[in-house]
Amino acid sequence: xxxxxxxxxxxxxxxxxxxxxxxxxxxxxxxxxxxxxxxxxxxxxxxxxxxxxxxxxxxxxxxxxxxxxxxxxxxxxxxxxxxxxxxxxxxxxxxxxxxxxxxxxxxxxxxxxxxxxxxxxxxxxxxxxxxxxxxxxxxxxxxxxxxxxxxxxxxxxxxxxxxxxxxxxxxxxxxxxxxxxxxxxxxxxxxxxxxxxxxxxxxxxxxxxxxxxxxxxxxxxxxxxxxxxxxxxxxxxxxxxxxxxxxxxxxxxxxxxxxxxxxxxxxxxxxxxxxxxxxxxxxxxxxxxxxxxxxxxxxxxxxxxxxxxxxxxxxxxxxxxxxxxx
Amino acid sequence: xxxxxxxxxxxxxxxxxxxxxxxxxxxxxxxxxxxxxxxxxxxxxxxxxxxxxxxxxxxxxxxxxxxxxxxxxxxxxxxxxxxxxxxxxxxxxxxxxxxxxxxxxxxxxxxxxxxxxxxxxxxxxxxxxxxxxxxxxxxxxxxxxxxxxxxxxxxxxxxxxxxxxxxxxxxxxxxxxxxxxxxxxxxxxxxxxxxxxxxxxxxxxxxxxxxxxxxxxxxxxxxxxxxxxxxxxxxxxxxxxxxxxxxxxxxxxxxxxxxxxxxxxxxxxxxxxxxxxxxxxxxxxxxxxxxxxxxxxxxxxxxxxxxxxxxxxxxxxxxxxxxxxx
Numbered sequence: 326x327x328x329x330x331x332x333x334x335x336x337x338x339x340x341x342x343x344x345x346x347x348x349x350x351x352x353x354x355x356x357x358x359x360x361x362x363x364x365x366x367x368x369x370x371x372x373x374x375x376x377x378x379x380x381x382x383x384x385x386x387x388x389x390x391x392x393x394x395x396x397x398x399x400x401x402x403x404x405x406x407x408x409x410x411x412x413x414x415x416x417x418x419x420x421x422x423x424x425x426x427x428x429x430x431x432x433x434x435x436x437x438x439x440x441x442x443x444x445x446x447x448x449x450x451x452x453x454x455x456x457x458x459x460x461x462x463x464x465x466x467x468x469x470x471x472x473x474x475x476x477x478x479x480x481x482x483x484x485x486x487x488x489x490x491x492x493x494x495x496x497x498x499x500x501x502x503x504x505x506x507x508x509x510x511x512x513x514x515x516x517x518x519x520x521x522x523x524x525x526x527x528x529x530x531x532x533x534x535x536x537x538x539x540x541x542x543x544x545x546x547x548x549x550x551x552x553x554x555x556x557x558x559x560x561x562x563x564x565x566x567x568x569x570x571x572x573x574x575x576x577x578x579x580x581x582x583x584x585x586x587x588x589x590x591x592x593x594x595x596x597x598x599x600x601x602x603x604x605x606x607x608x609x610x611x612x613x614x615x616x617x618x619x620x621x622x623x624x625x626x627x628x629x630x631x632x633x634x635x636x637x638x639x640x641x642x643x644x645x646x647x648x649x650x651x
Numbered sequence: 652x653x654x655x656x657x658x659x660x661x662x663x664x665x666x667x668x669x670x671x672x673x674x675x676x677x678x679x680x681x682x683x684x685x686x687x688x689x690x691x692x693x694x695x696x697x698x699x700x701x702x703x704x705x706x707x708x709x710x711x712x713x714x715x716x717x718x719x720x721x722x723x724x725x726x727x728x729x730x731x732x733x734x735x736x737x738x739x740x741x742x743x744x745x746x747x748x749x750x751x752x753x754x755x756x757x758x759x760x761x762x763x764x765x766x767x768x769x770x771x772x773x774x775x776x777x778x779x780x781x782x783x784x785x786x787x788x789x790x791x792x793x794x795x796x797x798x799x800x801x802x803x804x805x806x807x808x809x810x811x812x813x814x815x816x817x818x819x820x821x822x823x824x825x826x827x828x829x830x831x832x833x834x835x836x837x838x839x840x841x842x843x844x845x846x847x848x849x850x851x852x853x854x855x856x857x858x859x860x861x862x863x864x865x866x867x868x869x870x871x872x873x874x875x876x877x878x879x880x881x882x883x884x885x886x887x888x889x890x891x892x893x894x895x896x897x898x899x900x901x902x903x904x905x906x907x908x909x910x911x912x913x914x915x916x917x918x919x920x921x922x923x924x925x926x927x928x929x930x931x932x933x934x935x936x937x938x939x940x941x942x943x944x945x946x947x948x949x950x951x952x953x954x955x956x957x958x959x960x961x962x963x964x965x966x967x968x969x970x971x972x973x974x975x976x977x
Contacts, residue, residue: 371731393749393759400745405697406732412745419726419738423719433719437763 326351327637330503330535332447332520333357334379337511337624341540342386342442344630345507350637352442353499354383355526357519359454359486362468364401364410368418375427375451377417379516380444384431385413388438398438428493445499448523450490456514457483470549471515481549484514485522492525500526503535505637508571510540510624513558514549521565531569538573538636539608540615540629543581543622547593555599559608571608575632578612581622589622596622611636652677653963656829656861658773658846659683660705663837663950667866668712668768670956671833676963678768679825680709681852683845685780685812688794690727690736694744701753701777703743705842706770710757711739714764724764754819771825774849776816782840783809796875797841807875810840811848818851826852829861831963834897836866836950839884840875847891857895864899864962865934866941866955869907869948873919881925885934897934901958904938907948915948922948937962 329350331341334357345352356379361369365378385395398413413434420430427449435444454467458479464470470481500506511517521527530537539562541555550558555576563570576599580586589595599612611632617625655676657667660683671678682705687695691704711721724739739760746756753775761770780793784805790796796807826832837843847853856863865888867881876884881902889896902925906912915921925938937958943951 367731372728372733393746394763396749397742397745397759400749402698402741402745402748405693407698407736407741410733412741415728415733415738415741416723419723419728420719422728423722423726433723437720 327504328353328499328502329505329507329633329637330355330499331507331509332517333509333511334360334516334519335382335511337516337540337542338379338509339382339386340624340626341507341509341629341633342383344626344628345633346387346389346441347627348630348634350634352387353503354387354442354444355447355496355499355520356380356383356444357516358446358448358490358523359452359467359515359519361453361466362471364414366468367410368414369451372418372422374418374421375446375449377414377421378411380431380446381411381413381417383444384434384438384440387435387440387442387444389441390437390439394438428495443495443499445495446493447496447520447526448490449493450488452486452488452490454515454519454522455485455487456481457485467515467519471512478551480551481514484518486519490523492523492529496523497525497529500529500533500535503533505633506530506533506535506537507633508537508539508562510542512546512549513542513553513561518562518565521562527565527567527569531567536572536636537569538575538633539571540624540633541574541576541599542597543577543616543624544589544594544596551593552595553597555597555610556603556606558597573611573636574608575611575613575615575629577616578614579616581616585622653830654679654825654828655831655833655959655963656681656825657833657835658843659835659837660686660842660845661708661837663842663866663868664705664835665708665712666950666952667833667835667955667959668709670952670954671959672713672715672767673953674956674960676960678713679829680713680768680770681773681822681825681846682706682709682770683842684772684774684816684849685778685793685845687779687792688797690740692794693736694740695777698744698748700744700747701772701775703740703747704737706757706772707737707739707743709770710760710764710766713761713766713768713770715767716763716765720764754821769821769825771821772819773822773846773852774816775819776814778812778814778816780841780845780848781811781813782807783811793841793845797838804877806877807840810844812845816849818849818855822849823851823855826855826859826861829859831959832856832859832861832863833959834863834865834888836868838872838875839868839879839887844888844891847888853891853893853895857893862898862962863895864901864959865897866950866959867900867902868923869903869942869950870915870920870922877919878921879923881923882929882932884923899937899962900934901937901939901941901955903942904940905942907942911948
């Protein structure tokens with residue numbers, strides 16, 4: 326079986342894993358560990374726990390348990406001192422406290438959820454994300470970057486982790502043995518790039534013989550990627566890849582419906598455009614239908630997984646796919 | 652296989668179940684649902700949950716999972732808004748919220764813990780325990796009776812549930828099919844008798860062809876059973892049995908060490924004595940070594956289970972046991 330490594334954090338990673346787990350591949354999810362908002366933020370502050378939120382989402386994505394167990398892990402308490410806490414976060418934190426080892430906690434939670442594949446925290450060092458804006462302002466903490474309290478018109482010029490964090494051995498090993506590395510869609514600076522900031526990750530990707538594919542976001546995000554086109558996403562990722570280039574970019578081939586477009590514009594989100602006719606772009610562009618036809622303009626798990634699986638198996642088939650058609 | 656039903660609530664029930672689960676019997680634990688203290692009390696008050704604490708303890712007792720899962724269910728968070736909450740309680744409450752059915756929650760938790768046998772809430776009606784003291788004072792709430800805020804020298808003359816509660820069908824069925832019903836050791840008025848107050852339970856016990864055995868407490872409890880001997884325990888239980896008599900009482904045959912005795916006396920606890928030479932007592936007395944030789948003067952799971960199993964299988968063997976030797 327082919328080894329696929331998905332790198333990311335939030336909902337985009339959840340969607341990517343949900344599709345891929347249906348295929349007979351060895352699947353590893355490497356997940357960011359710099360979240361600091363909501364239930365996760367409280368567990369970090371009050372209990373000194375490592376951030377469980379993104380790990381929980383990846384575990385649920387890979388779970389083969391009955392729906393009730395997946396619902397349980399995603400359940401949020403509504404009232405009182407527990408209000409806002411996700412049950413799955415409490416599960417991981419309690420296991421971390423018992424075992425004294427976050428990786429062991431993730432492994433045990435994976436057994437309870439009967440996951441397919443493995444979920445790997447990118448680091449076990451407690452660290453926080455910082456962003457430096459183009460005017461030099463430094464913003465501390467993932468949640469303050471994610472829900473922009475800063476002037477949304479200032480671009481992020483750089484992100485970094487404080488203190489520095491070292492990659493887990495499991496993350497390095499998974500990258501080393503990968504046939505395909507998927508940089509998953511999602512928040513660019515707060516979910517995807519935080520993985521590349523962990524010392525050892527970009528070095529391992531650089532050394533890896535795996536194809537490196539980026540499943541490009543469908544929309545921009547206010548305060549993070551306003552006005553970005555596909556090349557802007559790629560350029561920013563490659564800044565943190567230490568010289569390694571992205572081999573493939575998977576992009577959607579159409580706009581959302583007018584109704585959805587209007588809805589997204591209210592949140593200051595725009596569809597991500599792919600610049601036309603760039604003959605000398607370094608990556609191969611795969612432009613096809615990867616969007617959900619439902620109430621959101623986001624990736625469809627199964628459409629995306631199908632393309633990613635083809636990249637592991639049938640590179641040549643890709644030339645038959647519709648490209649550059651928008 | 653013989654059907655054994657254990658009725659109770661707290662630590663005494665935990666100990667009883669821990670021993671019995673090693674034997675090839677169909678084991679059912681019927682557990683009190685009127686706890687109102689600690690983590691359980693907060694979940695009742697803030698989230699409108701049914702009380703999970705005693706159910707959790709019984710589930711862990713019957714669990715065949717690796718130690719880590721049992722540790723997880725018993726784990727208590729230390730700090731912040733989660734401080735004092737038992738993880739297992741949160742597990743049951745979250746499942747209750749998702750399924751909308753506490754019995755279903757207990758069943759699912761039982762699967763996660765790979766339990767042997769079944770754990771049955773005595774009722775699914777939300778109810779509280781009230782005690783009336785010999786001077787007529789009424790104390791509301793299990794936790795206020797359990798940790799006596801009342802004058803410890805006034806005896807409890809009666810306990811009742813408010814509002815009234817109906818037994819679950821599963822509890823009635825288990826009693827109906829039982830070969831042996833064990834009234835487990837533990838807090839008399841706050842763990843054991845609250846089960847008998849649930850409407851349908853004493854009626855089912857009365858109708859049952861099962862042998863009814865009481866594993867008598869080793870010590871009295873201040874504020875609840877001060878000065879009680881074995882016959883006082885039996886008399887108080889039988890007040891709530893609607894005419895059915897206890898068939899067997901299993902009592903310990905020795906005193907604790909002087910050191911332990913001194914320790915227990917500091918907590919105003921005394922060994923439970925068995926009145927001598929009562930030729931016309933209605934129950935058969937089985938007096939043998941059932942105490943743990945460790946740091947506490949309490950039942951030993953395996954010694955107690957051995958006697959209970961013999962009661963299901965080899966009634967005649969019992970005459971060979973040491974009796975009335977103290």
